[in-house]
Structures are given as C-alpha cells and as structure tokens.
Amino acid sequence: MATLNLNAITKSFGAAQVLHDISLAIEDKEFVVFVGPSGCGKSTLLRIIAGLEEATSGAIVIDGQDVSDEHPVDRGISMVFQSYALYPHLSVYENIAFPLRVQKLGKADLDRRVQRAAEILQLTDKLHLKPGQLSGGQRQRVAIGRSIVREPKVFLFDEPLSNLDAALRGDMRVELSQLHGSLDATMVYVTHDQVEAMTMADRIVVLNGGRVEQFGTPMELYHHPANKFVAAFIGQPNMNFVPATVLGADQAGLTVELSGGHRMTLPVEPGSARAGDKVEVGIRPEHVTVAPEGMEISVRVLERLGGVSITYGETADGTRFCASLPGDAPIREGEPLTLSVAPRDCHVFQANGDVLRRQSAPEMTA
C-alpha cells in the first residue's frame, strides 16, 4: 500500500476555478474521507487523483512517485463509482475479472484472484448472476470486488453508498470499515454525508467552494472545528449559532452577552477579540439541558425519536435554535423552554467565521 500526496492542486473549467491550491498528505493505510456540500469539488478532486480529470496545476504523488501525467491504470489506483459502473451484460464473475482480462492475466491466476475477492465480499454463490439480478448492496460489493482484484495501491470511492436505502447504507458502512481493516489499504472516500465521514474516516477533509476548510480526525473536527462552516457541517443535528457581543476578555476567556440578554464567560483563547466585537456562539444541540435559568426559547416543532427529543425553537430575537433533549423531556410545542449549556461546551466564531480556540475541550486524536 501507499502514501498519497496532493501538492497544490488547482482545477479550472474555462474561467471557473473549482479547486484552489489543495495540498494534502494522506498516510499509508489511512482511510480519508472527502466531505462537503454538492459542488464543493470533492468528486472533481477524486477524479483528478484517478486520472479521469487533469489538474490545471499541481502534482499527485503516490508512494513518492509523481503520477500526474500517468494513465489511470499506471497510477496504481482503482475506483468504485457512485453508479457502481457494472457491465450489465457480463456476469458477476466477468465483472470482477474485467480488469484482469484487460491485463491479459493467466486463467489460473485470474480465477484465483476473482474467487478470493468473491470470498472476501461473500459473493461466491452469486458469481454466475448478472448485475441486474442483484440487490443494491450486492452490486456495490461487485464494484468493490472489481477494484480489489486489481490489488491497487490506493482505493478511490466516489459516493458509493448514495444509491442505497438508509438501512443498507448503515450495513455497508460497517462492511467497508471492516474491508479497510482486512485489506490494510489506503482508501480515499468521497461523500456528502457527514455521518458516513464521521463513522468511517481515520481523517476527514472538509471541502467548501473548492478549498480545504479543515483536515483532521473526526473528533478533532467535532471538538475543534476550524471555522463556522466546519462546525455547521459536522454534527447531527447541526450546531446552533447565537449572535453575541463581546463584553470583555481575560485569562478566563471571553465574556459575551447572547442576543437574548443571557451572559456567559466562555473558556476560549480571546485572540484579537475585543469588547464590543460581534461574534457568534456555537452551541451543539446535544450539549444543552433543560434548566430553571438560562437561555429562553419558544418551542415551534418537537420531534420525539424515542431516545431523544429534537426540539426546534426560536429565541426572543428570532434566532433559530435546536436542542437534543431526553426522549421523555416534558416539553410541548408552543410553550417556552429555558435551556442551559456548559460554557466549556461552547464555541465562539468571529465575524469572519474563524473560531477562537477552546481552552478546555478534549484533545481527541481519533
């Protein structure tokens, strides 16, 4: 297996630049997920790594070797497509064997590799069937099988689970993670689903508008988002952003007054923040509790999910606020609710979206 380095990759389609100076160092056997909203350039970046698109500038280095000008097959990568890209007229066996037939591999070797891939993916009894006779999950496995037999240095996955239903997606997430463990392979995986990113990745690259917003472990992104975009993107339900005014800054942190009038001293490094600055306080829905004193919201919609109650409401000044509360919390739609959050759980974002680093958050690396 191999390391993968992207050095200052840019990509333009005509006058439109879709990737801006992207540099990443992906380690051997690492599972890295590119995540971001539609149009952020994540699939384009993957296609550039695969050799299906040419970078406007920059270099792709696999295992220390610049492969930017190499044909896809010579880069030592294999790719699983969102649509699976299975050949409908060929059997499962022939689909998996396709790359080996292109390579004109000997019959015995070809058969051994196909059978091994089929065993890993539990497809042995499906080898004679055609893709049209398989379920979505099985088709996905065939597509993975086709990339396994190539024995590539780097596996590339382009939103491979997006065509599956929610239950199957959950199962396949587990299977892919297990596969990564058993193959010990370097994998790059593209998705717009932050749950997939959080559950599967060793490290996540958050992309937005063709730029890397943050590259880190899932828990780093959760506890120490680099900016408001990452904070909003990572976490389910999304983080709340409450407008606030800085009242003062000292060693204990930043004292702010939330838009509803509630005052808090938040343990963050104040940086350049000064009294009077407008900031936003980021509060994750799962970090609030019902309390006799604190921030007051008016409950608009209540979603009882059993274990938790997702509560959507508004503060007095109309700021939307979401809280994830215990399933049996005594809440009613239309009624006021007072919520409390521990200062150490709060994030503070400056007007430009950058975060003020928290002093007391866990230093998670994995």
Next chain:
Amino acid sequence: MADTVVATPQDTAKPRRKAVSEKVFGWLLVGPAMLFIAVIVAWPLAETIRLSFMEAGLGGEEYVGLANYQDLVESRKFHQTIVRTFYWMFLSVALKLILGLIGAALLNAAVPGRALFRVLVMPPWIIPMAIGMIGWLWLYNGYFGVLSGTMMKLGITDGPFEFLAYKQSAFYSAVVADVWVGTPMVTLFFLAAMQGVSRDLYEAAWVDGASRWYRFRRITIPQIMPVIVSMSLLSAIFTFNSFEIIWILTEGGPRGATTTLIVDTYKTAISNFKFGEGSARAVIIVILLGIFSILYLQVLKLVNRKYGTK
C-alpha cells in the same frame, strides 16, 4: 348500531344496459381503425392471395389452382431472382450496418463540430428518393458522370464507362445507391443507442486500462447489440422490398441483373399485365419475409439472453 345499507350510484344504475353500451362504445372506438386496416391491408392481401390462384389479365380471370406457384417452383429464372434478392439484401444490409456502426462511433466521439456532422449525415435519408436516384444516375453516367470522368482522368479506363450498362457493375452500383440511402437511418439509431450507454462504464474500463478498441468491443457493441439486431431486421425488410432505387436506376436491367423479387413482381403484374402470376410472386415474398422475420426474432431472443441484463 345496526348496519345501514346505502345505495351507491352503481347500484341504482341499470347494469345490463350499461354493459351493452360499453361494448358498443368499445367497438365504436376500434371500428375506424379496423375499417382502415381491412381496406388498406386485409382486403388487398386477401385479393392478392385469391388472384394468385387465377390466370388473370386485362381480358378477365380464370381459376388455375396452383399452376402459378408450380411455374415459379419450376422456373430457373425465378430461382436466380430469389438468390439475387437475398444476395442484394445481405450485401446491402451488411454494408449499411458496418458503415452505420463506424459512422455512429465517429459521431459519438467528442470532436468539435459534432452536432454539424450529425446533421450532415441525414440528407440521403431526407431528400426524396427519386431526386437522390436521379443524382446517382448522373454520377453513374458514362459520358457526363463524375465517376466515369475521374476514372478516365486517372487512367483506370480509356473511355466512358457506363456503370449501369453492364450486369455486374449495374448490380453493385445499385447496391451502393441503396447503401447511400439506408445508412443514415442505421447510423442515427446506432448513435442514439451509443449515447444511452453510461459514461461511467467507459470511465471504469479506462481506469482498468482498457484501450479504446477494447472498450468499443467489450462495452459498446454488447450494450447496443439488441439495437444492432433490431436494426438489421428492419433494414433487411426495407432492403428486400427496396423498389424505387432499382426501378429508377435500371428498371431491373440490364438483362435482369438487378431484378429482385419485388421488381420481378412489379414487372410481371403491372408491366406485363399478368396479375395472377404477379400475385403468386407477391405471396411468396410475404411467406419468405415471414420466415425470415421469425428466424430473426429467434436470434433477437438469443442475443437478449446473452447480452441482456438478466
């Protein structure tokens, strides 16, 4: 609470009368189409079959049983016509399919001005057949034709060559004109089928190192195979029944060299006023095309089994 029976509108209507009127309404809907088919298809077909058992001409009709068919079975000339017709059909269809496939592949390639090329292939199909064939008559003309003139200039011939005056050259010249007319339709159908093949399949194969030719052979051809088979059947029927091209170019000559079954039938029935013998030929055409179509449908089934998705 006791159940209450409430009469619905259906209960109160008279079901018998409604059923009859629905039936009549149905026949009224189907009637015009049935009448149309009866007048345009069924009656002429039945009349042709009836006439095939007659000695029929301008002077009247006389029942002769299977005599017309017997004459055909025993006629060496008719056998030659059948062989010629199938040779004409297979040669022309093969050329149309090969050229259509090449043309579609080229038109499907990502080249600048692709849309213009797609429009440019259509004129042979669009312009009226008679006008197109008059163009070919000029091309094939020994004294004024471009082809003969070019051949003389290049020293291939030392005098005017009348393409349609010699048996072999007339036959192949007619085939070329027929291919010219028929290829655009085949090309456009193949192109449409090729455009339906998912781009991901090609990209996946490309990532796996498959060459352009390998992708064409292992992905494009199998993916469009059902269309190839369907088009070859359609094209075969059109070519088998191709009349105007031959009639305008050669009228079946010289000395019958371009007389196919359909031309032979026309000449017998309309030119020579032998309606009975002509009808027997027409019935044989229907039978041959019927057998041919059944065989083709079997092939289509096999193809679908091999290249289908299930």
